[in-house]
Amino acid sequence: MANRTSNPPFLNGVPELLILRLLARRPMYGYELVQAIKLATGNELEFSEGCVYPILHRLEGDKLLTASELSVGARKRIVYQTTAAGRKRLEESTSTWKRISSAINLALGGAEHGTATVAR
Template sequence: MARKTNPEFMTGVPELLVLRLLSDREMYGYELVQAIETSTGEAIKVGEGVVYPILHALEAQGCLASRRKAVEGRMRIYYSATAAGKKRLGALMTEWQRITDAVATVVRGSKHAKA
């Protein structure tokens, strides 16, 4: 059985995180998964295998570029964000900000209601 993950509220989040992290530097899949966990303080946990379909889809959309690189005798596929990927990241971040602001407004409102 897979470890506990938090699929609720996760729609679009892995894509956002992947583009954000890969716009800083190129990474291979395993490295990227570790970076997601580290950068979110392990608050976001996804089955590590689910990242690969997202990487392939973003590459098919032209948002990511990949290159093969032999490291310690093993073939790694490194991904990096393209110009189109960075543009998409901007749009996703704006959308994310809009949602978090809306949720924050509701949460603040309910706190005020209690007070």
């Protein structure tokens, strides 16, 4: 993998999709979620806590996540999990992602995948 300083700019919306997917599997706290995204994407995507926490707070405000405090030794962690509305958003976002990525793959494949050429 080539060295990169950040994720490609066309990934808008991807952090939310991944956060909802991972939290639908099991509750997690923020830093744990950052690491889970990295692991789940084979180290291809890496979103900082500065990216993840604002999304978590927005999703909680939109009632797509709930947050609860968990004591771990002397530390307190905020653990997030999806709500029914969050799981519904995940289904919708996943469906949209699959449709769009399929269309992009088709376009990137060009004529070899049966696309027509545009007459000039």
